[in-house]
Amino acid sequence: MALQFHSVPVTPFQQNCTLLWCDVSGKAAVVDPGGDIERILAAVSERGIELEKILLTHGHLDHVGGTAALVKQLSLPIEGPHQEDAFWIEQLPTQAQMFGFPAVEVFTPGRWLQGGDSVTVGEETLEVLHCPGHTPGHVVFFHRESNLALVGDVLFAGSIGRTDFPRGDHDTLVASIREKLWPLGDEVRFIPGHGPMSTFGHERASNPFVADKRFG
Secondary structure, X not given: OOEEEEEEEEOXXXXXEEEEEEOOOOEEXXXXXXXXXXXXXXXXXXXXXXEEEEEOOOOOHHHHOOHHHHHXXXXXXXXXXXXXXXXXXXXXXXXXXXXXXXXXXXXXXXXXXXXXXXXXXXXXXXXXXXXXXXXXXXXXXXXXXXXXXXXXXXXXXXXXXOOOOOXXXXXXXXXHHHHHHHHHXXXXXEEEOEOOOEEHHHHHHHOOOOOHHHOO
């Protein structure tokens, strides 16, 4: 398989920061660098890959907290999330203070993403889906060739994202999952923002929030 991945749990929230890399070129992206950038860079070094960009699913602190520090150190371009999450990124210093995190700097992505866009990692291409609900600008990255999705905090094994934050909406989140993710196929494996991997088929069968039987 040409696209490889490795998740590194970071920050006290144990968020999954994921390295994606192309076997052919050795080029890599870091998805949702929430913090602990030394740990992230150690994982990069262990695999002998070269970071070429940062990809962000949404603007919450535990997913983007290490972004500005990584950019300062490596001058990496930032792609994502959707511009509707700009207000979350602008509030990062306040979020960090509130949760007792180290000080975090605001940043501006070089490229805001829309549904229907694509991003590249080396020679591999991932599709971008706009999946609001947890946050208004949340995006999901989907690699069709390997049936792999990086879903951030949209969907978890056995659960879904919280919607009690500003501009979160439960019905919108459920619609994003059922109308945008399920059509990709039951066999799709996904890496969530927290916790273990699962498949869309398993969640359709058993997830108490979005299983098909709830909507029959």
